[in-house]
Amino acid sequence: xxxxxxxxxxxxxxxxxxxxxxxxxxxxxxxxxxxxxxxxxxxxxxxxxxxxxxxxxxxxxxxxxxxxxxxxxxxxxxxxxxxxxxxxxx
Numbered sequence: 001x002x003x004x005x006x007x008x009x010x011x012x013x014x015x016x017x018x019x020x021x022x023x024x025x026x027x028x029x030x031x032x033x034x035x036x037x038x039x040x041x042x043x044x045x046x047x048x049x050x051x052x053x054x055x056x057x058x059x060x061x062x063x064x065x066x067x068x069x070x071x072x073x074x075x076x077x078x079x080x081x082x083x084x085x086x087x088x089x090x
């Protein structure tokens with residue numbers, strides 16, 4: 001799990017994959033993180049949440065955040081992202 005995350009739903013996908021790899025339910029993760037289950041749903045969906053909730057959930061999953069320079073997404077990355085969303089809506 002070392003992919004660069006630039007968008008909230010990419011983060012949510014990584015959190016969900018880690019939770020599932022650990023065999024944890026959303027309720028179990030929420031309990032371990034000291035948060036309500038809605039926080040897990042929101043984070044995994046890429047919806048808004050607080051930084052403290054993100055850090056608590058990451059810690060409960062045995063993860064830590066690391067910030068590094070990533071630059072702006074390329075035009076092709078942005079175009080591909082919007083294409084994926086258009087495909088999902090169809």
